[in-house]
Amino acid sequence: MPRFSSEHLCSEWLAINARFTADAQRFVADFARQHAASLSEHFYQEMLADPGASQFLSNDEVQNRLGQSMQRWVAGLFAPTTEEDVFRLIAEQRKIGEVHARIGIPVHLVLRGARCLKGRFVHLLHHTSELDENTHFAATRLASDTIDLAMEIMGHAYSVSHDRNSRAEEAYRLFAITQNIANEKDQQRAALFDWENQLMFSQAIGTLPGELPRIQASDFGLWFRHKGIHAFEGSDEARAVMDTMEEIDNVLLPLFGADEQSTVLGTTHVDLLKDLRDKVKSIRFHLGNLFEQNNELEAGRDVLTRLLNRKFMPVVLGKQISQARAQKTSFAVLAIDIDYFKQVNDNHGHQAGDQVLQQLALILVNNSRSGDYLFRLGGEEFLLIAVDMDATRAKAMAEKLRKSVEREAFLLPDGKELQTSISVGVACFEGHPDYQLLLRRADDALYSAKNRGRNRVVMATATDTAPQANPPG
Ligand SMILES: Nc1nc2c(ncn2[C@@H]2O[C@H](COP(=O)(O)OP(=O)(O)OP(=O)(O)O)[C@@H](O)[C@H]2O)c(=O)[nH]1
Numbered sequence: 001m002p003r004f005s006s007e008h009l010c011s012e013w014l015a016i017n018a019r020f021t022a023d024a025q026r027f028v029a030d031f032a033r034q035h036a037a038s039l040s041e042h043f044y045q046e047m048l049a050d051p052g053a054s055q056f057l058s059n060d061e062v063q064n065r066l067g068q069s070m071q072r073w074v075a076g077l078f079a080p081t082t083e084e085d086v087f088r089l090i091a092e093q094r095k096i097g098e099v100h101a102r103i104g105i106p107v108h109l110v111l112r113g114a115r116c117l118k119g120r121f122v123h124l125l126h127h128t129s130e131l132d133e134n135t136h137f138a139a140t141r142l143a144s145d146t147i148d149l150a151m152e153i154m155g156h157a158y159s160v161s162h163d164r165n166s167r168a169e170e171a172y173r174l175f176a177i178t179q180n181i182a183n184e185k186d187q188q189r190a191a192l193f194d195w196e197n198q199l200m201f202s203q204a205i206g207t208l209p210g211e212l213p214r215i216q217a218s219d220f221g222l223w224f225r226h227k228g229i230h231a232f233e234g235s236d237e238a239r240a241v242m243d244t245m246e247e248i249d250n251v252l253l254p255l256f257g258a259d260e261q262s263t264v265l266g267t268t269h270v271d272l273l274k275d276l277r278d279k280v281k282s283i284r285f286h287l288g289n290l291f292e293q294n295n296e297l298e299a300g301r302d303v304l305t306r307l308l309n310r311k312f313m314p315v316v317l318g319k320q321i322s323q324a325r326a327q328k329t330s331f332a333v334l335a336i337d338i339d340y341f342k343q344v345n346d347n348h349g350h351q352a353g354d355q356v357l358q359q360l361a362l363i364l365v366n367n368s369r370s371g372d373y374l375f376r377l378g379g380e381e382f383l384l385i386a387v388d389m390d391a392t393r394a395k396a397m398a399e400k401l402r403k404s405v406e407r408e409a410f411l412l413p414d415g416k417e418l419q420t421s422i423s424v425g426v427a428c429f430e431g432h433p434d435y436q437l438l439l440r441r442a443d444d445a446l447y448s449a450k451n452r453g454r455n456r457v458v459m460a461t462a463t464d465t466a467p468q469a470n471p472p473g
Contacts, residue, residue, distance in 0.1 A: 010086045016145045024138040029079040040070040046116045053109045093150045097157030103433040114151045185291040191220035214249045237286040302376040305361035317435035331387050332394030335425040335442040338380040339454040352412045391428045398424040398457040421455035
């Protein structure tokens with residue numbers, strides 16, 4: 001999606017301001033600052049009364065934070081004095097748009113919120129007795145145009161981010177259905193070949209048309225109709241495979257069976273065979289393309305450890321958050337990092353380091369449940385998403401993991417053994433819809449575990465409070 005450059009938007013922002021006198025600009029900026037708190041309060045009253053919007057605002061943390069952010073946003077929007085200020089404002093609107101997309105707030109609610117704010121702003125201006133008619137008119141236009149431009153920038157960032165999230169979501173769905181794409185591809189090609197052989201044999205021995213093996217009922221047909229079609233949903237090629245299978249079963253197969261020289265509706269037996277072969281060829285061709293296009297799905301896994309890589313982390317966290325909010329459950333995020341891993345590489349070589357990473361991945365797999373998600377985020381950093389988990393159990397799980405690593409004798413390529421340890425930062429979902437906040441809390445807790453001496457678990461307690469250390473042992 002093409003987007004206007006920051007320079008272009010900056011010139012538009014400045015052009016809006018330039019249409020008004022310096023006095024009018026100052027007045028609006030002061031007015032916004034003075035009324036930021038009451039505008040924010042009005043906004044939340046209105047939005048909480050809306051059942052569609054209140055689900056995104058029902059959490060205390062959201063309300064407290066958003067109330068303050070909203071006041072800052074209103075107070076800062078009309079006060080740019082330099083180009084640098086405008087660039088900063090543009091970046092801020094983009095960031096807000098991205099957060100809205102990440103949280104999944106429907107765009108109409110964002111626009112509704114903007115309308116509500118604008119209406120209140122105009123209302124307050126209207127009831128300000130000190131204003132002469134000209135200033136009132138200028139202030140209303142300036143406020144309105146500025147909010148519109150801010151919403152436009154926000155809206156654009158929203159759609160770009162939303163598109164990206166949808167593509168990741170789509171890829172994840174596909175990934176989940178067809179776990180090992182290379183295997184699946186070989187298996188399905190073989191299944192298609194099997195059906196073709198069976199058909200040739202059946203028709204060679206004179207099987208009646210009604211009893212010939214139907215492609216839609218074959219292993220390949222079943223897989224494609226029930227799994228493939230979902231995995232490749234929306235693609236023209238998948239539709240073409242479905243149509244071709246239907247045509248083979250419903251049009252071509254009933255024409256078989258007559259003796260070899262006869263013609264059916266002007267079509268000879270040989271023509272029929274050629275037609276069938278062409279149709280199977282086209283299925284094979286489309287299938288190859290479908291798998292080819294989705295080859296990058298394998299990129300969802302880390303090659304060294306076979307854990308998930310960070311590609312699908314936003315999708316998985318987004319899904320967990322929606323589920324936890326809907327079912328009023330909790331889950332935990334464990335940020336895990338090997339201590340002094342650089343020394344392993346330095347002292348024993350990179351290959352030894354790789355082997356340690358693989359063994360650690362195995363310990364993580366063995367100490368988590370099959371519903372949990374394990375990611376290698378890069379280097380020696382791992383992330384465990386422990387589903388249906390409260391803080392007490394998450395802490396126990398992290399401790400168990402830490403102890404398992406501490407006890408493990410890691411085997412090196414030269415046959416020697418090595419002891420190592422991990423630091424873990426644990427954050428539990430608290431109701432905030434933005435997964436970045438949760439990750440940040442887990443990261444801060446991990447950072448704190450490192451600072452306090454490593455080989456320990458630190459729980460990130462409630463938002464904005466200092467993480468609490470859990471002494472090792
Ligand atoms: N063997 C191997 N090493 C890697 C890989 N990815 C990153 N590393 C190394 O991991 C090391 C990470 O070192 P640091 O970030 O300094 O952290 P550390 O030594 O573990 O220290 P603390 O985390 O502070 O306890 C670096 O030396 C990287 O080169 C990999 O895939 N294989």
